Amino acid sequence: MKFLLFELLNNPADSIGGGGKGTAAHVQVGTAWQGFRLQHGFSDTWGWIVEAQSVSWERWQPSIGLSAIWYEGSVRITGSILGGWLTQSGPYPWNGPSTEGRIQLSKPFGRLRPWLLLGSKHSLGNLRTEIQTQDELLIEDTLQTEWTMTGSMGLAIGIHKEWELSLGIDMPWVNYPNITIPGAHVAIAYRGAP
Amino acid sequence: MILFWLACSAPELGIMYDGARLDVIDMHLHTGEWGDIGEGSQRYLTSRFPFPFGLTPESLVEDTLSAQGIQRELDKGGLERGFLYSVYAPRSVGVSTNEFVISQIEQSDRLYGIASLSVEEWENQGEEQLSALNEALQHPKMIGVKLAHTHQHFRMDDPRYYPIYELAGNNQAPVYIHTGPSPFPGTNPTEPYINPLYLEEAIEMFPQTQFVLGHMCYDFINRKSDTMERCYELAARYDNIWLEPSAFGSRSSDPEGEVLAEAYTYVKENNLIDKMIFGSDGPQSPGFVADYTERNIDAMSRAGYTADEAERVLSGTAKELYNLPEYP
Amino acid sequence: MILFFISACINETVRYRRVDLTGTLSSEDMQSPMYVSAHHAWYDTDLLAHPAAMFDQEIFNPGDFSWTIDIPIPETFTEGLLIYVWQDTDNDEVFCGLNGDEEYSDMAYIDDETLFQINVQLTPQHACLAPEILYANFFE
Numbered sequence: 001m002k003f004l005l006f007e008l009l010n011n012p013a014d015s016i017g018g019g020g021k022g023t024a025a026h027v028q029v030g031t032a033w034q035g036f037r038l039q040h041g042f043s044d045t046w047g048w049i050v051e052a053q054s055v056s057w058e059r060w061q062p063s064i065g066l067s068a069i070w071y072e073g074s075v076r077i078t079g080s081i082l083g084g085w086l087t088q089s090g091p092y093p094w095n096g097p098s099t100e101g102r103i104q105l106s107k108p109f110g111r112l113r114p115w116l117l118l119g120s121k122h123s124l125g126n127l128r129t130e131i132q133t134q135d136e137l138l139i140e141d142t143l144q145t146e147w148t149m150t151g152s153m154g155l156a157i158g159i160h161k162e163w164e165l166s167l168g169i170d171m172p173w174v175n176y177p178n179i180t181i182p183g184a185h186v187a188i189a190y191r192g193a194p
Numbered sequence: 195m196i197l198f199w200l201a202c203s204a205p206e207l208g209i210m211y212d213g214a215r216l217d218v219i220d221m222h223l224h225t226g227e228w229g230d231i232g233e234g235s236q237r238y239l240t241s242r243f244p245f246p247f248g249l250t251p252e253s254l255v256e257d258t259l260s261a262q263g264i265q266r267e268l269d270k271g272g273l274e275r276g277f278l279y280s281v282y283a284p285r286s287v288g289v290s291t292n293e294f295v296i297s298q299i300e301q302s303d304r305l306y307g308i309a310s311l312s313v314e315e316w317e318n319q320g321e322e323q324l325s326a327l328n329e330a331l332q333h334p335k336m337i338g339v340k341l342a343h344t345h346q347h348f349r350m351d352d353p354r355y356y357p358i359y360e361l362a363g364n365n366q367a368p369v370y371i372h373t374g375p376s377p378f379p380g381t382n383p384t385e386p387y388i389n390p391l392y393l394e395e396a397i398e399m400f401p402q403t404q405f406v407l408g409h410m411c412y413d414f415i416n417r418k419s420d421t422m423e424r425c426y427e428l429a430a431r432y433d434n435i436w437l438e439p440s441a442f443g444s445r446s447s448d449p450e451g452e453v454l455a456e457a458y459t460y461v462k463e464n465n466l467i468d469k470m471i472f473g474s475d476g477p478q479s480p481g482f483v484a485d486y487t488e489r490n491i492d493a494m495s496r497a498g499y500t501a502d503e504a505e506r507v508l509s510g511t512a513k514e515l516y517n518l519p520e521y522p
Numbered sequence: 523m524i525l526f527f528i529s530a531c532i533n534e535t536v537r538y539r540r541v542d543l544t545g546t547l548s549s550e551d552m553q554s555p556m557y558v559s560a561h562h563a564w565y566d567t568d569l570l571a572h573p574a575a576m577f578d579q580e581i582f583n584p585g586d587f588s589w590t591i592d593i594p595i596p597e598t599f600t601e602g603l604l605i606y607v608w609q610d611t612d613n614d615e616v617f618c619g620l621n622g623d624e625e626y627s628d629m630a631y632i633d634d635e636t637l638f639q640i641n642v643q644l645t646p647q648h649a650c651l652a653p654e655i656l657y658a659n660f661f662e
Contacts, residue, residue, distance in 0.1 A: 032246040032249075055245075055246050055249060056246050056249045056250050058246075058249035058250055059246070059249055088249070089249075090240070090248065090249045090250065090251070091236055091237050091240040091248065091251065092237070092240060092241070092248065092533075093533050093534050094533050095530065095531060095532060095533055096531040096533065097531065124531060125531050125532070125533040126531050126532050126533060127532075127533055127534060127535075127536070128532045128534070128535040128536070129535075129536050129537075129538070130535060130536070130537045130538070131537075131538045131539070131540050131592060132537070132538070132539045132540065132595075133540045133638065134540075134638035134639070138540075141532070144533055174245040174246070175245065178244070178245055179244040179245070180244060180245040180246070181244045181245065181246065181247065183246075230569055230570070232566070232570055233596065233597070233598065284566060284569065284570040284571065284572045285565075285572055285575060288569075288570060289569040289570065291569070313654075314571070314572045314573060314654075315573060315658070315661075316654070316655070316658075317655060317658035318658060318661070318662070347574075347652075347654045348652075348654060349618075349652055351618075352650075352652070352655070354655065384616060384617070385616045385619060385620070386616065386617070386618065386619070386652075389620075391620060392620065
């Protein structure tokens with residue numbers, strides 16, 4: 001018996017696995033990654049995304065982007081590209097534009113739906129050097145780049161009509177090749193009708 | 195109920211070596227507060243933390259470096275006791291005052307303190323600093339003196355500072371000397387500040403003062419061990435010289451454990467085992483003290499140490515040199 | 523708009539003050555190199571306060587010299603400029619090294635932080651005095 005709305009729908013909206021027609025959203029809390037994602041599929045294939053991610057409340061990355069379903073069968077595979085901004089406080093501050101490309105997979109088994117997200121994030125910033133000479137202020141900007149590989153996986157569990165609970169682990173590699181400690185999160189997701 | 199007992203019961207101390215349970219004392223541990231670390235070293239430390247710890251280093255560092263945090267680290271490795279170091283190195287790693295160290299060691303019967311002093315403005319404030327050091331050493335659990343010429347920027351052969359060695363000797367407080375160049379920003383890596391051969395005059399002049407050569411002259415900048423011969427030479431020649439193998443055998447400096455094993459082999463082959471006193475230079479990061487202890491035990495095993503010889507290194511010599519009571 | 527965008531992408535800013543240093547390094551030994559270093563006279567506050575904080579060094583021949591230095595302007599407190607020199611008469615690259623010559627040093631103190639052109643006269647004459655000792659001549 002089908003009692004979850006998105007199980008009744010063809011091409012249901014999904015912000016965790018990606019893709020789908022209609023509106024979906026989720027909010028996640030965890031250690032050390034928190035965030036939300038709002039997604040709206042405006043056609044069978046295409047949708048837009050608005051999201052923000054935070055790490056320990058010291059590093060913020062708001063983004064907007066486009067997503068598309070690449071394959072829809074027993075498995076759904078979607079791809080997304082996003083652009084945004086990365087700002088980080090602390091001993092190594094950062095402040096610059098960012099882009100991200102990612103692939104998401106999910107496969108439903110009744111109420112349960114394992115999912116996987118793989119991505120690559122890039123950001124630019126400048127180290128500014130100001131030298132006061134007798135005659136002028138010399139300003140030199142040196143470009144700095146940051147590359148983060150993202151990887152998350154988890155299990156979404158249908159809990160009530162349009163709602164899912166998702167448990168996930170986060171295994172990104174922030175500012176490669178620096179070492180990153182894995183994290184874990186719990187998310188509450190809404191999967192609305194078209 | 196069983197869970198409660200497991201959580202609250204005292205950890206089993208000691209490590210197993212060749213069928214025997216051995217006491218372990220870590221004679222080189224650091225405590226302190228994030229705000230008293232210099233900006234350059236804050237950035238250096240942060241760069242070594244895995245993400246996301248570097249975003250909020252203050253809370254991590256202060257938790258790890260507290261008396262409770264250090265006891266947790268000792269427990270993980272089964273270590274019995276540890277010595278916490280005062281540091282006065284504003285040019286590099288910052289300051290951890292005698293008063294702060296005393297406040298930490300008074301929280302635990304497993305912790306002892308190693309005092310230090312500021313040598314900044316020595317020409318004008320030397321007498322005052324010596325007096326403060328002497329006062330710190332009157333605390334029953336402040337049992338030694340720590341100096342790091344490369345961090346504190348004073349020459350090992352400058353007689354202006356010899357009263358420090360004299361005062362330490364008068365108080366039966368062994369002097370720990372950082373030897374070899376350090377990777378921290380703000381240190382002075384030139385020879386008179388890192389090479390204990392420059393200390394030889396003081397070693398001879400104050401035979402009642404015991405000198406512990408920390409890091410055994412290892413070159414952390416070039417990751418070379420050939421400079422360690424300087425420390426071996428002094429240890430073989432003088433009764434008041436001791437060796438301490440901290441930090442250079444860590445996973446980052448010595449991934450395969452070869453340098454540490456070679457050092458222990460040399461020490462055994464040259465009859466210097468009684469001169470070795472174990473220290474880690476922790477806590478550095480959670481789990482480091484336990485891991486470093488394990489790496490030293492592996493190195494001693496590879497070098498063919500008996501259980502008695504291993505116990506000399508791990509706690510026996512420290513108990514004698516620092517006149518420690520038996521731990522209950 | 524583009525300028526605004528670019529100027530917003532600043533992770534951090536480091537600041538310097540560029541000073542042209544000229545002068546004479548005097549010695550009877552006109553062959554042995556002179557090791558010159560530049561120091562903040564005072565750096566940082568409270569427990570971290572310390573004198574003679576070096577930020578740059580260079581090697582010159584004895585005689586007239588010219589050196590452009592960029593003095594760091596950190597967020598924390600700094601004051602004054604010290605120029606220190608020692609002469610490597612035994613060419614071992616170590617000041618008063620083991621088994622080497624007794625070597626000599628000198629220091630100049632510039633407290634005017636508005637200058638961009640500074641002239642110093644240095645004559646190594648203090649036996650084996652490192653900067654952390656010699657600075658005290660200016661701060662009794």
